[in-house]
Amino acid sequence: MNLKSWGLYPKIKSKVFPLINKTQLSKLLSSNKEFIPYGNGKSYGDSALNENIIHTKKYNFFLNFNEGTGLLHVQSGVTLDEVIEVFLPRGWFIKITPGTKLITVGGAISADIHGKNHHIDGCFSQSVEEFTLMLGNGEIKTIKKNDELFYATCGGMGLTGVILDAKIYLKKVNSKYINQTTIKTKNLKHTFEVFEKYQDLPYSVAWIDCLSRDIGKAIVMVGDFRDDNNLDYKKDKNLNIPFMFPTFVLNKFSVKLFNYLYYKKAPKRIEEKKVSIDSFFYPLDKINNWNRIYGKNGFTQYQFILPKESSFQGLQEILSKIASSGKGSFLAVLKLYGKENKNYLSFPIAGYSLALDFKIEKGVFELLDTLDEIVLKHGGRMYLAKDARMSKETLHKSYPKIKEFLNIRKKYNLTDKFNSLQSKRLDI
Amino acid sequence: MILIIGAKSDIAKKCAHEYAKNGYNLTLASRDILELQDFASDIKIRHNINVILKEFDITKFETHQEFFESLEKKPFGTIVVSGYMNEQSICESNFKESLKTINTNFTGAVSILNIVAKHLETKKEGFIAAVSSVAGDRGRASNYIYGSSKAGLSAYLSGLRNRLYKSNIQVLTVKPGFVNTKMTAHLDLPKKLTASPKKVASDIYKAVEKNKNILYTKWIWKYIMFIIKSIPESIFKRLNL
Numbered sequence A: 001m002n003l004k005s006w007g008l009y010p011k012i013k014s015k016v017f018p019l020i021n022k023t024q025l026s027k028l029l030s031s032n033k034e035f036i037p038y039g040n041g042k043s044y045g046d047s048a049l050n051e052n053i054i055h056t057k058k059y060n061f062f063l064n065f066n067e068g069t070g071l072l073h074v075q076s077g078v079t080l081d082e083v084i085e086v087f088l089p090r091g092w093f094i095k096i097t098p099g100t101k102l103i104t105v106g107g108a109i110s111a112d113i114h115g116k117n118h119h120i121d122g123c124f125s126q127s128v129e130e131f132t133l134m135l136g137n138g139e140i141k142t143i144k145k146n147d148e149l150f151y152a153t154c155g156g157m158g159l160t161g162v163i164l165d166a167k168i169y170l171k172k173v174n175s176k177y178i179n180q181t182t183i184k185t186k187n188l189k190h191t192f193e194v195f196e197k198y199q200d201l202p203y204s205v206a207w208i209d210c211l212s213r214d215i216g217k218a219i220v221m222v223g224d225f226r227d228d229n230n231l232d233y234k235k236d237k238n239l240n241i242p243f244m245f246p247t248f249v250l251n252k253f254s255v256k257l258f259n260y261l262y263y264k265k266a267p268k269r270i271e272e273k274k275v276s277i278d279s280f281f282y283p284l285d286k287i288n289n290w291n292r293i294y295g296k297n298g299f300t301q302y303q304f305i306l307p308k309e310s311s312f313q314g315l316q317e318i319l320s321k322i323a324s325s326g327k328g329s330f331l332a333v334l335k336l337y338g339k340e341n342k343n344y345l346s347f348p349i350a351g352y353s354l355a356l357d358f359k360i361e362k363g364v365f366e367l368l369d370t371l372d373e374i375v376l377k378h379g380g381r382m383y384l385a386k387d388a389r390m391s392k393e394t395l396h397k398s399y400p401k402i403k404e405f406l407n408i409r410k411k412y413n414l415t416d417k418f419n420s421l422q423s424k425r426l427d428i
Numbered sequence B: 001m002i003l004i005i006g007a008k009s010d011i012a013k014k015c016a017h018e019y020a021k022n023g024y025n026l027t028l029a030s031r032d033i034l035e036l037q038d039f040a041s042d043i044k045i046r047h048n049i050n051v052i053l054k055e056f057d058i059t060k061f062e063t064h065q066e067f068f069e070s071l072e073k074k075p076f077g078t079i080v081v082s083g084y085m086n087e088q089s090i091c092e093s094n095f096k097e098s099l100k101t102i103n104t105n106f107t108g109a110v111s112i113l114n115i116v117a118k119h120l121e122t123k124k125e126g127f128i129a130a131v132s133s134v135a136g137d138r139g140r141a142s143n144y145i146y147g148s149s150k151a152g153l154s155a156y157l158s159g160l161r162n163r164l165y166k167s168n169i170q171v172l173t174v175k176p177g178f179v180n181t182k183m184t185a186h187l188d189l190p191k192k193l194t195a196s197p198k199k200v201a202s203d204i205y206k207a208v209e210k211n212k213n214i215l216y217t218k219w220i221w222k223y224i225m226f227i228i229k230s231i232p233e234s235i236f237k238r239l240n241l
Ligand SMILES: Cc1cc2nc3c(=O)[nH]c(=O)nc-3n(C[C@H](O)[C@H](O)[C@H](O)COP(=O)(O)OP(=O)(O)OC[C@H]3O[C@@H](n4cnc5c(N)ncnc54)[C@H](O)[C@@H]3O)c2cc1C
Pocket: A006, A036, A037, A038, A039, A040, A041, A042, A043, A044, A047, A048, A056, A076, A077, A097, A098, A099, A100, A102, A103, A104, A105, A106, A107, A108, A110, A111, A112, A113, A114, A115, A116, A156, A157, A158, A159, A161, A162, A163, A164, A284, A285, A385, A386, A420
């Protein structure tokens, strides 16, 4: 079967084994093959790809919910989409959600994903009370906060075993709407000022126009849940992209999109509006398979983060490098992050992160290698959930707790049992 | 409340979702309720309803009365999904297997539905649905032990419908053609004629809502069986079906 990741790159033929129950899984693991868990394939690169894949999405029972505390116990294949559909009408929402709701709880833990509220609420692991993990020998461990396997598994990209079920806290909300404020900025300095000014609001993100002569010109969106007792939630209907786009369409399309947003949707410099949670958190989910717009060779998303002190300088350098290369998507997502957590391979550190797409084409990997050097020079790093190409040297230099991670892999005999194309490329 | 018998089957599970989605509480009866615990929690949480699990073996006739009495809330609707099918050649040569087929598909259903019917007669509202099969429409050499047990069930349901009509109780005979389930996992079924368990479940729900008597699912089986039933016996006996 051809299971793909979101970037459609790299491509590999795999044997796919659905996760059915614990007995079946432990039997499967007892063979002499190596495996990697696969949730819903929304990671962009090669973290969930290998020859033998454990497909977890149908392992998706809701097991328990405590109305008093908001603690939800689910099997790892449950998607955030399902959680929202069931619980938003009852006044609960995901504490930490990424820019797509089409990911599994297992995938959320393994990438220790973050959302627009990272500067206040941290990563997904913050909302996790405990989870169970099947190791390579079939043993099932209950992992709690402060366990070494907690630090290794949250952000561990499926390399510490198969997450079976998890207890996560939901957050109480009283609306299906967000009060969104949109601020148009003039340049990077201005964009930073706006982020800092609004940092008490839980959700913030900015779309940067990468081609603009005013580096860092952006639309910043900030917001919070309304309090209007309107919880009558129904999913928005989606559009489809039924075929692979010829890629020249793309830049025209996104130029139009940005201009539309910049000049039409936000006609004033600052504008307030009531928007649905789907359009606030998941604008990209509205179009199924939008990854096809980059054509059949696929694309990679480059996401890096820089410490606050060097963010301004580093972003200026990188954005001008990208602009002069003529590559890269026209739009990039910029965000202010809060404190780093204790997990060995979690991506966020206090600072600014930028993410943008690159179509797989000649010269791209060379360009990205150059960008890596700038990121390293400024003390930053790349996000594993998006990566398909960084070098092992880059990884080992930029994640200082990689040693602890590798020790855990050795200690619990995971090194030969759980591997992805990514773990082999990065030698982790 | 809706009582579903044979709740571990794929068709029953989809029926459970269908009724839960529409706000009904459920009692799920099965020989193996331990296996159903996670399924029950899931459906409870997803649809915000109550689910009770009850141990039940349709071939242990002597337990049925007590089983029904033990239900704290009596069902408004009862759906019998349990069934048993083994290979014809084994059933032919091994009477135990024949008996098991008949007892699971027919005698057991009669036993429990007699009890349910008596209760509903006093209530004057509610429904009974039981999953029979197109195989019960005519006996064929390749499958007539199973087929005749389902024929018995269909005839029983027809009589029951006739009796309960006066009491305003609906009786639905469900006649699936091929369905993709664990019963047929080893068979190579023709795609066009095969329904998914989800389709069968939603057809059942709709047929109950519309107060139907007999449901063929997929619908095309109604016409296939019409043709098969109209072949004269003198010809039919020569055919390889
Ligand atoms: C449009 C879009 C927007 C996004 N926005 C954000 C964002 O804002 N913030 C962010 O942090 N990420 C974001 N992402 C990335 C995405 O959230 C992560 O890649 C997430 O891990 C994907 O989850 P998945 O269930 O699809 O897992 P997959 O992509 O299938 O797998 C991801 C990793 O999790 C592991 N894994 C999956 N299930 C299990 C399990 N049961 N046990 C052990 N390991 C497991 C896999 O081995 C793999 O290493 C975005 C992705 C898209 C497509």
